[in-house]
Amino acid sequence: AQSVAQPEDQVNVAEGNPLTVKCTYSVSGNPYLFWYVQYPNRGLQFLLKYITGDNLVKGSYGFEAEFNKSQTSFHLKKPSALVSDSALYFCAVRDHMNSGYSTLTFGKGTMLLVSP
Amino acid sequence: EAQVTQNPRYLITVTGKKLTVTCSQNMNHEYMSWYRQDPGLGLRQIYYSMNVEVTDKGDVPEGYKVSRKEKRNFPLILESPSPNQTSLYFCASSRAASSSLPPYNEQFFGPGTRLTVL
Numbered sequence: 001a002q003s004v005a006q007p008e009d010q011v012n013v014a015e016g017n018p019l020t021v022k023c024t025y026s027v028s029g030n031p032y033l034f035w036y037v038q039y040p041n042r043g044l045q046f047l048l049k050y051i052t053g054d055n056l057v058k059g060s061y062g063f064e065a066e067f068n069k070s071q072t073s074f075h076l077k078k079p080s081a082l083v084s085d086s087a088l089y090f091c092a093v094r095d096h097m098n099s100g101y102s103t104l105t106f107g108k109g110t111m112l113l114v115s116p
Numbered sequence: 117e118a119q120v121t122q123n124p125r126y127l128i129t130v131t132g133k134k135l136t137v138t139c140s141q142n143m144n145h146e147y148m149s150w151y152r153q154d155p156g157l158g159l160r161q162i163y164y165s166m167n168v169e170v171t172d173k174g175d176v177p178e179g180y181k182v183s184r185k186e187k188r189n190f191p192l193i194l195e196s197p198s199p200n201q202t203s204l205y206f207c208a209s210s211r212a213a214s215s216s217l218p219p220y221n222e223q224f225f226g227p228g229t230r231l232t233v234l
Contacts, residue, residue: 006158034222043120043206043225044159090158104149104223105175108158 002027002095006107013081014115021076021110023091032094033074034104035065039087047089050074061085081114088112118143120226122207128232129197137192137229139207146212148190149174149223150182152203159206165190166212197233205229 003026013019025031032051036044048059055067065076076089091107120141129135141148149164151174161174165184179201181193190209194201208223 036225041228043227044208044223045225046222049222092159104161106151106159108156 002031002093002105004091004093004105004107006089006091006110008110009108010111010113012113012115015083016080019078019081019085019112019114021089021091021112023074023076023107024072025074025091025093026072027093027095029095031074033065033067034092034094035059035063035074035076036090036092036106037087038090038109044090047076081112083114083116086112086114118224120207120209120224122205122226122229124229125227126230128234130234131198132196135194135197135231137194137205137207137231139190139192139226140188141190141207141209141224142188143209143211143224144187145209145224146187147221147223148184148207148209150180150190150192151206151208152176152201153206153228154203162192162205197231199233201231202233203231205231 005024034049035047037047038044047063048057050057050067058064063078067074088109088111090109092104094104123138146167150162151159153159160176162180163182165171168187171182206228207226210221210223
């Protein structure tokens with residue numbers, strides 16, 4: 001079975017400071033990893049994904065994430081936070097080893113609050 | 117504009133009264149899916165569809181039905197809603213990867229349907 005853990009319900013950071021939103025995963029094979037963002041009263045929007053290759057993945061709005069296989073982590077990062085980054089962030093995983101079209105498992109979400 | 121639409125956006129109903137939430141996408145995506153979002157539980161997949169007439173259960177399918185008669189539409193049906201189905205529901209779609217690999221393309225989400233079952 002595949003699973004995702006986002007250990008922090010909320011992350012607080014001051015504008016201009018770097019931010020990290022943590023994600024760890026568990027799969028039986030190689031993972032496909034995703035980050036999505038949800039703004040208030042909106043659906044989820046895709047930020048970035050890791051499929052294979054370079055461990056550092058760059059995505060939308062200046063976000064990036066680093067895949068660490070030994071630590072089974074895929075933390076989301078941004079060098080300088082903006083107030084407009086305040087939103088709910090979801091990490092998701094799909095197991096490459098599953099045949100066919102397996103389900104995408106989401107974490108519980110981490111609320112990011114960026115203060116002015 | 118490429119988008120996933122859901123209707124209705126808000127619905128209050130009573131226990132046992134059948135309802136349907138529609139989902140439509142205009143991107144010619146093969147893969148469509150329904151999720152429910154509950155506080156502290158994140159998103160959980162209800163059903164998904166690989167293509168027309170091909171559907172499969174996700175993690176929490178009990179109490180729900182789906183159909184995929186056309187590529188663009190993927191309605192969610194609650195035959196006899198109960199209060200524990202009060203939730204925020206999202207439809208999503210994506211392109212399919214090759215038939216030999218699980219899909220890894222990002223999903224496009226609809227705006228959500230907030231359902232309350234009294």
